[in-house]
Amino acid sequence: MKKPLEITSFSNEKLKYISGLKEKKNRERSNTFFIEGYREIQRAKASEKIEFEYILTCPACYLGENEEELISSIDAKTILVPKQVFEKISYRDRPDGLIATANLPDFSLSKNPNLSGAPVLVIEGVEKPGNLGTILRTAEGAGFETVFVADPRLDLFNPNVIRSSTGTLFTLDVRQGEISELYPLLKKAGYRTIAVTPEAKSLYWDGNLKGKVALVFGSEQYGLSEYARTKSDEYISLPMKGVADSLNLAMSAGILMYEVLRQNR
Amino acid sequence: MKKPLEITSFSNEKLKYISGLKEKKNRERSNTFFIEGYREIQRAKASEKIEFEYILTCPACYLGENEEELISSIDAKTILVPKQVFEKISYRDRPDGLIATANLPDFSLSKNPNLSGAPVLVIEGVEKPGNLGTILRTAEGAGFETVFVADPRLDLFNPNVIRSSTGTLFTLDVRQGEISELYPLLKKAGYRTIAVTPEAKSLYWDGNLKGKVALVFGSEQYGLSEYARTKSDEYISLPMKGVADSLNLAMSAGILMYEVLRQNR
Numbered sequence: 001m002k003k004p005l006e007i008t009s010f011s012n013e014k015l016k017y018i019s020g021l022k023e024k025k026n027r028e029r030s031n032t033f034f035i036e037g038y039r040e041i042q043r044a045k046a047s048e049k050i051e052f053e054y055i056l057t058c059p060a061c062y063l064g065e066n067e068e069e070l071i072s073s074i075d076a077k078t079i080l081v082p083k084q085v086f087e088k089i090s091y092r093d094r095p096d097g098l099i100a101t102a103n104l105p106d107f108s109l110s111k112n113p114n115l116s117g118a119p120v121l122v123i124e125g126v127e128k129p130g131n132l133g134t135i136l137r138t139a140e141g142a143g144f145e146t147v148f149v150a151d152p153r154l155d156l157f158n159p160n161v162i163r164s165s166t167g168t169l170f171t172l173d174v175r176q177g178e179i180s181e182l183y184p185l186l187k188k189a190g191y192r193t194i195a196v197t198p199e200a201k202s203l204y205w206d207g208n209l210k211g212k213v214a215l216v217f218g219s220e221q222y223g224l225s226e227y228a229r230t231k232s233d234e235y236i237s238l239p240m241k242g243v244a245d246s247l248n249l250a251m252s253a254g255i256l257m258y259e260v261l262r263q264n265r
Numbered sequence: 266m267k268k269p270l271e272i273t274s275f276s277n278e279k280l281k282y283i284s285g286l287k288e289k290k291n292r293e294r295s296n297t298f299f300i301e302g303y304r305e306i307q308r309a310k311a312s313e314k315i316e317f318e319y320i321l322t323c324p325a326c327y328l329g330e331n332e333e334e335l336i337s338s339i340d341a342k343t344i345l346v347p348k349q350v351f352e353k354i355s356y357r358d359r360p361d362g363l364i365a366t367a368n369l370p371d372f373s374l375s376k377n378p379n380l381s382g383a384p385v386l387v388i389e390g391v392e393k394p395g396n397l398g399t400i401l402r403t404a405e406g407a408g409f410e411t412v413f414v415a416d417p418r419l420d421l422f423n424p425n426v427i428r429s430s431t432g433t434l435f436t437l438d439v440r441q442g443e444i445s446e447l448y449p450l451l452k453k454a455g456y457r458t459i460a461v462t463p464e465a466k467s468l469y470w471d472g473n474l475k476g477k478v479a480l481v482f483g484s485e486q487y488g489l490s491e492y493a494r495t496k497s498d499e500y501i502s503l504p505m506k507g508v509a510d511s512l513n514l515a516m517s518a519g520i521l522m523y524e525v526l527r528q529n530r
Contacts, residue, residue: 171508251403254512258524
């Protein structure tokens with residue numbers, strides 16, 4: 001392993017830069033972002049999509065045994081900091097001693113997304129980073145390979161998206177674009193767009209969710225866009241018993257993705 | 266409406282008492298608890314299980330139009346406080362101007378729980394208040410009426426349970442008890458206990474989840490207890506594609522509860 005740079009003062013310019021990447025404005029300015037945690041960095045590395053810049057490390061914070069191995073496998077400048085400095089830069093309650101920075105990857109639709117037959121998910125106008133992260137993590141579990149984040153009301157590289165996705169933001173084929181660009185792409189690839197909305201009369205378990213299916217969900221507060229509300233191939237709803245508002249967006253998406261998996265078993 | 270008491274200083278003893286109920290030790294000492302939010306208080310009131318003590322109110326924080334109506338429907342002492350005091354006592358980022366205190370209700374197994382045929386849920390050893398709250402909210406949506414919280418590693422009346430349950434902690438029949446007390450009760454009422462564990466060979470969608478079913482989930486970190494691991498009637502698993510740990514407890518429980526609803530449609 002290369003000899004790491006040791007920095008002991010939080011007022012160092014490099015550390016200020018790294019810590020600043022938790023803020024969107026700084027990510028936009030530098031075109032880099034902040035990845036915290038062994039699992040998240042390991043998945044970013046495994047995806048082969050991420051070009052690393054720095055690895056910030058604090059051996060006194062390690063929770064596992066493979067941290068050094070992961071660090072040596074990554075081509076990046078290593079910086080060693082003491083625990084109290086690491087905790088200041090960390091985004092977590094219980095930091096695990098690893099933070100990386102990396103160049104923002106291209107998640108646009110400019111290169112062809114993976115539309116080879118596996119079901120795909122479309123999330124429109126999502127507002128809450130924690131919801132998007134949980135949805136990605138669940139998509140991975142349900143065997144989805146491609147997730148389109150259409151017209152989001154958040155930044156995909158918000159540390160909370162990365163954390164709640166447990167790094168599946170990198171292992172899935174995640175793409176950001178406009179819904180009006182995406183639908184023609186899905187149609188061309190032979191996918192049926194099936195929008196989930198409480199207004200639909202057909203319950204999800206009566207729908208045919210086999211084959212090339214694109215499940216479409218609207219935002220937490222506003223639901224589907226006018227475009228998806230009028231231009232989807234089919235519409236289904238998720239029944240709710242009891243009092244209103246019983247399911248949040250991530251839960252609804254998880255239940256539907258597993259129904260797709262069940263029907264395609 | 267009765268004339269409310271006005272208090273303008275946070276150092277007032279009554280306000281300190283109310284604010285203190287966010288801590289478990291104070292709830293145990295006084296046998297009362299803290300309910301924040303219009304929706305949560307409204308559902309506590311509707312459940313007819315909750316004996317209110319105080320309503321703390323800040324009209325400048327109201328987000329809706331029916332707050333005064335709710336307050337007058339509740340038999341409790343009303344305290345009016347200014348915005349900056351309310352925000353100090355509140356547990357939320359965006360408080361909505363209503364906090365109540367109430368006597369801790371009896372959620373033990375001493376009175377007979379509702380076991381009249383609807384599916385029931387058993388959550389063992391749950392650790393995270395947000396998970397339990399989300400599970401309760403989803404249980405309500407999936408038409409479950411009874412939820413057993415067996416040997417929890419948290420306090421049921423943690424403000425975060427109440428908040429993430431959106432008040433369904435009160436509208437559902439929620440009971441706390443020991444797993445070894447609960448299983449005989451379920452058996453006597455004709456329920457089959459079906460434990461969900463990654464060790465099970467049978468996938469959930471091949472299982473028969475119709476009729477008197479008790480779905481059993483273990484804790485986030487430790488899984489099922491030895492008791493549930495050996496004494497359940499059946500065992501099923503939830504398939505996971507891709508990398509490991511793709512589903513959290515609340516998501517797994519939500520997917521399974523909706524499969525029960527689907528099979529019983």
